[in-house]
Amino acid sequence: MNQTFSSDLLNKAVEEFAKLPGIGHKTAMRLVLHLLKLDENAVDQFANSLTNLRHNVHYCNRCHNISDTPLCPICANPNRDETTICVVENYQDVLAIEATTQFHGTYHVLGGLISPLENVSPSDLQIASLLQRIQQEPIKEILLALSSTLEGDTTNFFIYRKLKDIPGLTITTLSRGISINDELQYIDEVTLGRAIISRVPFQTNP
Amino acid sequence: MNQTFSSDLLNKAVEEFAKLPGIGHKTAMRLVLHLLKLDENAVDQFANSLTNLRHNVHYCNRCHNISDTPLCPICANPNRDETTICVVENYQDVLAIEATTQFHGTYHVLGGLISPLENVSPSDLQIASLLQRIQQEPIKEILLALSSTLEGDTTNFFIYRKLKDIPGLTITTLSRGISINDELQYIDEVTLGRAIISRVPFQTNP
Numbered sequence: 544m545n546q547t548f549s550s551d552l553l554n555k556a557v558e559e560f561a562k563l564p565g566i567g568h569k570t571a572m573r574l575v576l577h578l579l580k581l582d583e584n585a586v587d588q589f590a591n592s593l594t595n596l597r598h599n600v601h602y603c604n605r606c607h608n609i610s611d612t613p614l615c616p617i618c619a620n621p622n623r624d625e626t627t628i629c630v631v632e633n634y635q636d637v638l639a640i641e642a643t644t645q646f647h648g649t650y651h652v653l654g655g656l657i658s659p660l661e662n663v664s665p666s667d668l669q670i671a672s673l674l675q676r677i678q679q680e681p682i683k684e685i686l687l688a689l690s691s692t693l694e695g696d697t698t699n700f701f702i703y704r705k706l707k708d709i710p711g712l713t714i715t716t717l718s719r720g721i722s723i724n725d726e727l728q729y730i731d732e733v734t735l736g737r738a739i740i741s742r743v744p745f746q747t748n749p
Numbered sequence: 750m751n752q753t754f755s756s757d758l759l760n761k762a763v764e765e766f767a768k769l770p771g772i773g774h775k776t777a778m779r780l781v782l783h784l785l786k787l788d789e790n791a792v793d794q795f796a797n798s799l800t801n802l803r804h805n806v807h808y809c810n811r812c813h814n815i816s817d818t819p820l821c822p823i824c825a826n827p828n829r830d831e832t833t834i835c836v837v838e839n840y841q842d843v844l845a846i847e848a849t850t851q852f853h854g855t856y857h858v859l860g861g862l863i864s865p866l867e868n869v870s871p872s873d874l875q876i877a878s879l880l881q882r883i884q885q886e887p888i889k890e891i892l893l894a895l896s897s898t899l900e901g902d903t904t905n906f907f908i909y910r911k912l913k914d915i916p917g918l919t920i921t922t923l924s925r926g927i928s929i930n931d932e933l934q935y936i937d938e939v940t941l942g943r944a945i946i947s948r949v950p951f952q953t954n955p
Contacts, residue, residue: 549809549814549815549816549817549821549822549823549843550806550807550815550816550817551817552798552801552802552805552806552817553802553806553815555798555801555802556798556799556801556802558798559794559795559798559799560795562795563780563783563784564779564780564783565776565779565780566780570771572841572844573770573771573841574769574770574771574772575799575802576839576840576841577769577770578769578799578802578803579802579803579806579815581803583803583804586799586800586803587800587803588765589765589766589768589799590796590797590799590800591796592758592761592762592764592765593762593765593781593784593792593795593796594792594793594796595758595761595762596758596759596761596762596781596784596785597784597785597787597789597792597793598789599758600756600758600759600785601756603755608755609755609756609759609785610755610756611755611756611757611758615755616755617755633782634782635778635779635782637755638778
């Protein structure tokens with residue numbers, strides 16, 4: 544549904560909302576009509592929270608995570624292991640890994656993945672600053688936690704080649720295998736095949 | 750997922766987005782991170798389109814449709830039949846009926862339905878101004894096009910009682926029945942039962 548409405552103001556607001564990813568014209572209309580029912584202050588508050596964020600957003604000087612302070616709360620936390628860096632694509636990946644409570648090191652947010660198709664080259668990402676960190680800080684382990692996609696594998700390999708000759712640096716990656724609770728019959732054959740190749744000794748208390 | 754993020758600005762923007770109907774925290778985060786990637790002007794433009802609409806929205810003086818002008822384009826159109834008024838709940842209903850191109854009269858947008866549960870009484874709706882229009886304009890037909898819900902039926906009946914004794918005024922409602930292309934076996938029994946009761950002569954060219 545992409546019709547013109549009886550009001551240019553309405554039209555404009557719906558068009559703007561519909562530019563957001565995953566928001567079609569029908570949803571945009573529903574959201575805009577919801578905002579119309581709110582009082583003016585609430586709408587101003589909504590709009591201001593967005594412009595405020597966009598104009599005043601800062602990134603951590605060290606790991607490039609979104610942060611209001613020069614060092615993000617994770618980098619500033621003395622209890623985190625500063626010798627281990629987990630390399631991730633974006634901010635959501637930091638949230639996902641933090642939610643597991645299984646990682647106690649620091650992060651490095653690349654801000655994307657190498658993608659010739661989308662014109663993203665290594666210099667568009669925070670790779671140089673990762674190498675700089677490794678030179679300046681006493682880093683022992685780099686955990687490459689990128690998606691197992693073409694772009695993720697390309698970026699993994701690019702970073703691996705830069706790091707592989709640094710003495711005393713361990714490079715690790717997330718283990719691949721069958722998800723907890725997955726039923727064998729529904730697993731794709733590549734994942735199942737790799738899980739067989741990289742089988743591990745049986746443990747009663749893994 | 751309702752966690753606190755590493756940035757209060759981000760947190761605030763996500764919270765505001767998640768207040769919108771049908772937008773959860775995960776979607777809100779995705780939308781906010783999308784806005785962060787846009788340039789500042791694009792975000793300002795998005796935010797301004799919303800505050801602009803909310804502060805400057807006008808409603809048609811006659812039918813209460815959303816409009817930038819004192820009379821909405823439908824009311825101002827001399828080709829529309831001004832003797833027929835279609836009574837609808839809201840702006841989306843106007844769009845839905847206009848999309849059929851089968852209605853050539855004017856509208857009256859109530860702005861809601863009578864609902865004791867949600868504390869909406871007749872005085873909260875544009876019912877008085879509907880009665881005023883009927884007194885002042887040469888209205889021949891009122892088409893009640895409200896949803897077939899408890900609230901819709903209550904509102905229909907309330908308006909019907911106000912209008913039924915006005916001489917020369919026809920009160921109609923949308924016909925109920927089986928949707929075009931519906932398969933009989935999937936139709937709920939109330940709709941199917943009513944379609945049997947209100948059966949009509951067979952026509953080869955309906």
